[in-house]
Ligand SMILES: Nc1ncnc2c1ncn2[C@@H]1O[C@H](COP(=O)(O)OP(=O)(O)OP(=O)(O)O)[C@@H](O)[C@H]1O
């Protein structure tokens with residue numbers, strides 16, 4: 001997209017290596033060596049390239065600062081990592097970089113990546129209403145994780161229904177990732193038989209980094225929900241690393257507006273990475289003392305490791321026909337408030353799983369579907385209003401709240 005304006009922050013007087021090739025193919029390049037200047041003027045350009053190898057602010061700091069400025073959320077940031085080290089690239093991606101190029105780079109790679117980032121941003125801006133914050137500014141996509149310290153309490157059912165509900169309002173723009181890496185059942189809940197899974201994606205380094213390539217690993221459900229399925233076998237799941245999970249999420253975040261993750265019930269470095277990354281964590285709890293104790297230990301652990309349980313939504317899932325514990329007892333046992341409840345039903349949930357049609361789609365008027373839709377709206381930060389998925393099939397994710 002020559003004629004686009006690009007700001008290059010280059011602290012080591014080698015701007016020509018970036019400026020030259022880009023000017024040659026028609027971009028209007030402005031360079032600066034001052035990080036403050038770059039942060040201040042980012043909004044005036046179609047793209048910012050950050051190449052910082054010395055000085056008081058690191059490239060990661062500069063990138064994070066630009067990304068944390070709401071007014072610049074439509075400006076992509078491309079960062080130059082000084083080495084080929086994966087850790088450094090991940091730090092940039094975590095700071096919100098839209099792409100990272102390792103030095104030394106070939107000028108053709110630079111041109112291709114600049115073009116890809118610009119095309120991606122133009123396209124998402126054209127598509128996008130996008131997602132607007134309460135103050136009217138566009139909002140970044142959300143990452144919503146469902147995790148429970150105990151299995152069998154409805155984690156997958158909730159993740160699948162939340163994702164399906166969100167996808168019906170924004171078809172093609174919501175991805176569910178099954179990170180229950182041992183025996184994930186998201187595809188079963190949706191009656192899908194994926195050829196590719198996150199295990200194959202994890203082995204494909206390029207696709208972990210390229211949004212369009214990553215998309216090819218998902219399978220589309222009739223609701224418009226994209227599904228990245230769990231590994232076919234527990235062995236292949238074991239090989240997936242937290243770095244791969246992090247990379248996949250960073251890239252998926254560029255390819256989709258919202259990512260819902262079934263993080264299962266096993267706490268390891270992969271699920272911890274997810275809890276760390278998620279902007280909202282849904283924690284289903286069953287009214288049963290074992291589940292409550294497990295949750296209490298989890299919360300203590302997360303506090304200890306300084307993890308992000310602060311953004312958690314506790315959902316009481318009424319798994320049993322008869323109530324044996326009062327809400328008061330439950331809140332006392334976990335030491336925090338329960339924000340949402342999912343009602344008991346003797347057959348609806350089972351039927352939905354057996355048929356592979358989530359309740360919000362198969363029985364949208366039922367009480368469980370309404371409760372699940374309400375939960376989806378609350379965690380994604382959507383104003384409810386037309387909460388029934390059939391009210392607004394082409395509807396947009398208006399009102400998603402900005403993180404923090
Ligand atoms: N509110 C409810 N009322 C009745 N049954 C429910 C309810 N919620 C979930 N179930 C049932 O509980 C079972 C477990 O649900 P689900 O697979 O979603 O849980 P999970 O926590 O993901 O389990 P796992 O640890 O096996 O992954 C399912 O058979 C589902 O039908």
Ligand SMILES: [Mg+2]
Nearest residue numbers: 155156180185
């Ligand atoms: Mg499950």
